[in-house]
Amino acid sequence: MASDPVRFEFGVTILGTDHPGDVKELLSFLSHKNKSIEPVAMLVKTEGNGCVNDFTRTMAYESYKETFSRAGFPDVGIIVSGGTEGVLSPHATLIYKMFGEALSVGEHSLSIGVSRTRELAPHEIGTVMQAELVGKAVRKAMHAALLGCSEEVKFVQIKCPLLRDDDIAAVSRTGKPVVVDDTYRSMALSRGASALGSALALGEINSLSDSDICANWDLFSTVTSVSSGAELRHCEVFVFGNSPRVPGSLVISSFIMQDPIDSAGVCSIIRPHALDRDEGQIVQLFAKADPIGMVRGKRTVMLDDSDIHSTRHARAAVGGVLSSIVGRTNIYVSGGAEHQGPRGGGSGAIISRKPLYNWAGH
Template sequence: MVYSFCRSDRGEPMVAETQIDAVRVPMAHTGDVCELDLLLTDGRLHPDDVIAVTGKVEDSNTGGNSRVDADHAVRRFLAERGTRSEPEIGTIPMVFTTGGVGILTPHLVVYSRSRAEPAPDGGPRLAVGTARSARMLPQWTGTARVIEANADAVRAAADDAGLLPEQTEYVVGKAYHPSQQALAAARAAGKDIDALDDDTLFRKTSGSAALGVAVATHELALPSGNQVGVEPGLWSGRACISANAWEPVGGNGPDTQLILMGNRPGAGGRLRVGRAVIGDLLDVDALPRALRRAGLEVGPGPLTADQRARVIAVYVKIGLPPDGLLRGRRQVIESPSYSGEVKIAAGAMFAGWLQDTMIYLSGSASHQGPPGGGTLAVIVDVS
């Protein structure tokens, strides 16, 4: 389905009346799409309208295939149940994060866009845009060129949503991430690339994407490449982006794929998005702050059953305490399992407040939220 976009006299993007719908379903295993089939049978999901997918999957081991399994299963479902070609389906961003640890439940969130009348109350509603960056090269790693390419992709995704970049509320994505083998091959071909261990490389790749969000949405001026992964005081409050070596999934890769969310006046539907910055790993109040920003009035304690039914999706990005202290209390950061244990703890903290375990939670928040903190966003039903 094609939507036509134009510009108002003020230069703001305008889009034919559309609405975004989102459904969240649990997964019984990494390739499980049974719940999507049920939604299709009930008329609540139309495969040809799907524009983006996110998911929390269970594998937490290096070299696991859970992201690929989930990606292939959803794309196969869309191809078999819809009318679009495989190349068309291959362009759809699908962003999965592993580490379904503790009480976190593996799940999918599927976003669809269709024609609709504006919201009856005249208020802004959820708009979603998607984009892939230009195909990137290993020798760009750690340079401002990667930040600029990611910023261009954010601008394209905002335009796809009918939003100005500064109207962006949140961006979920997977960043371009060259393998060590690709970097070695580029060096052998004469490219000047610094030696980067795996941890530094991850901070560079995911951080460059997050800073691309910050630049495109006017949170920051363009940093230099040597600031990426080094100056944690530079960060975006709107990004939830990880990096993985390109996997055999949709698109031609390697590139950064982005799903951008905002609230657009004139959009139809029942959904809104709200975000909050997570100050540190005990900042559970970030969740109600985001819910209120999205338009759901909540009290000081866990959600009621009615409130919980209105929460469609929750995204959390967290980082580790850089100095090994959490509000002055020592953390055993030298433990090899510390990072995974933090995910379990943070997931339980937010799940307890939410009274639900279907949370997209991702670690290693490079340039995403303040050091030792992170970012959070929620999609809620305000009908």
């Protein structure tokens, strides 16, 4: 870890979007900031279906990538997740460094590191090989975030690839088997492998085999969220934590939802005054939503509905619960929580402001 004082803190801003390729608010933000701002990561929620053919993810990914490159920031990490069912609002969460003179770094403050794997071959998706590659990327991102141990990690957001039909056809001609020939099922297996790779890196599990992925539900990460899509072939990894080496006015806290209506799991980490919405104490909330057939002994149709996919039901349900808690709809809720918290529940995190700032100018 670096011993020199860190001369930046992390800032977070939420940008609205009128359509998946809309970058107006990002352009406005960058144009009104001086050279003391450096974008680090962007997490985008689009109004797509979140399924294999959700091309809103690709549209958003390419639009933001081009915008950052033109602005001189080609290495910004970008993760796009489709699906803003129910009351959820399409938006983008921008995380950036603000440079200045550092004060005391005795208190843990928000830090984030970005890393990525190499491109995955189709036959590697949903396997232990993917998990191992993700694990290496998680450790690299921890180092970038100046996080010295797993206890300082509070949230890991990963974007991973899926198997498209042309991938499956191409691999079949090589004789190398893919894990599944169902493109939608490949999304779940890719998410599961990525989540377990993160769990391995953080010491939450000790070992992993291919047969565990999306089968052994006793294995999971309590701080990892994963989504999959066709817009990339590698895995993008963001590691969030509270570092004693980084100053700042923000912190991040983890929570677990045991089921889609577990509001208590979220409220347990919120300071009472943080729900004073005029004070803006809660900056952003991230959560996973897992489809489930029974909620507290009562049947749901999430897994039986042939018209609306189960992950869309789950996002709408969890999005409604969490929006009612924080009083806003531009929060980041992602569907499909394989090995991301207990089965039927999900992992999550809240970025909030500290009661007292320790940064010059606040």
